[in-house]
Each structure stands twice: as C-alpha cells, then as structure tokens.
Amino acid sequence: MSEIAPRWRVVSPPETATCARTLSAAFVREPAVSWICGDSETVRTRWFEATLRTHATLPGSLRYALTTPDGQPVAAAVLTPSGAVPGASARAAWAARTGLRCGPAALGRTLRYLHHAEASAPEGAWTLEFIGVRPDTVGRGAGRFLLDHVLATTAAPAGFFLTTADPANVPLYRRFGFTDLRRTALGPLDVRVMARPGTA
Numbered sequence: 001m002s003e004i005a006p007r008w009r010v011v012s013p014p015e016t017a018t019c020a021r022t023l024s025a026a027f028v029r030e031p032a033v034s035w036i037c038g039d040s041e042t043v044r045t046r047w048f049e050a051t052l053r054t055h056a057t058l059p060g061s062l063r064y065a066l067t068t069p070d071g072q073p074v075a076a077a078v079l080t081p082s083g084a085v086p087g088a089s090a091r092a093a094w095a096a097r098t099g100l101r102c103g104p105a106a107l108g109r110t111l112r113y114l115h116h117a118e119a120s121a122p123e124g125a126w127t128l129e130f131i132g133v134r135p136d137t138v139g140r141g142a143g144r145f146l147l148d149h150v151l152a153t154t155a156a157p158a159g160f161f162l163t164t165a166d167p168a169n170v171p172l173y174r175r176f177g178f179t180d181l182r183r184t185a186l187g188p189l190d191v192r193v194m195a196r197p198g199t200a
Helices: 016-026 031-037 041-055 088-102 104-118 142-153 167-175
Strands: 009-011 062-067 073-080 126-133 160-164 179-186 189-196
Touching: 016 041, 016 062, 016 073, 016 126, 031 041, 031 104, 031 189, 041 073, 041 088, 041 104, 062 142, 073 142, 088 104, 104 179, 104 189, 126 142, 142 167, 160 167, 167 189
Parallel strands: 126 160
Antiparallel strands: 009 062, 062 073, 073 126, 160 189, 179 189
8 A cells, every 4th residue: 555645845944035935925915015015026025035034033933834745835934932033233134125125115114014013912922923825826725734733833832923914814813723802904904913822
C-alpha cells in the first residue's frame, strides 16, 4: 500500500522576499493594505518587504510559509509575541524604507493603522499580524491548514489577537475560536478587533 504524499509543507522561517511576495499576492484586494498601498503591486510588495525585515528583528517573532511539496509558496503567516516592539534604529530604518520606497502616504497610513491596532491588543496575547493565501490557491484549504498549524504550535497562554478590515475573513476566524471584541472606523475602513482565548 503506497503512502499518500502530503499536500502542503510548512516552512519556518521562510525567506523574507518569498514571504513578502506571497503576502503581496494574497492581500491584493484586502481593504487595509489597499488603503495603505493603493493598487500598485510594486508598492504593496515593497511595503511587505520593509515590514517583514523589521519584524524579523523582534525577539520571538514567527513567520511561516506554506508551500506545495515541490516548494511553490501558496500562503504565509506572521505572528508577534506580546510586548515585542522594534528598537529605535529598526523603527527608523523601517520608516525610511517605507517612506522612500512606498511613499509618505503609505508611511502615514501604516502608522495610523498600527496605533489603532496596538491600542486594542489584550494584555499578553500574541498578535496574528498577517495570514494570507495566494488567489490562485484560494478554496483548496491552504488558509485553514496554515491557521490550524499556527494556533496549534504557538504557546500562547493569553491567546491570540488580530484586526481585520475584510469581512470575508471573519467566518474563518470565528471557526477557529476568535470572537469580536469591537468594531471601529479608521478612515474608510471598518476594522474588526478579534481575540481567541488561550489554553492552559
């Protein structure tokens, strides 16, 4: 009897550029990223590259890629532990890269969104910063597989926290135990704050 080959492979940490390209493709129509970056694929990819380079400096931060067995990336996820913030030099480098490569509007809107999101984070919770699936893979279970892996393998006694401006994401998060904390407006965005309790 032959063994069934695995459908997906989890890579952690993936190369920053690969993760950025995967998330850029996945977030092509996501409202918050579109508000920050506009419709330009180049700006969106540069924004993810700058963000992930800074994220990689955070102690304990996690990045995942989901690939096909032959190594083609189909999804990615990024998590931040509670209390992890970039140092002053990393923040300055991120601001310079984002402002120069993505434009001052993208930098300003990112800062507004971060301030909005960080004010809502429950104490001690991990933040699910991003999780996305390439459009050509949507509907094949990649997002569910990766989210299940992330939640099952991350020790998070105080649970997880996320924000989303895309109502299409909410049913998936609810199936994984996330509940609404609040909804707020940020510019044109309807931002939903969600949390999942920790387990002992």
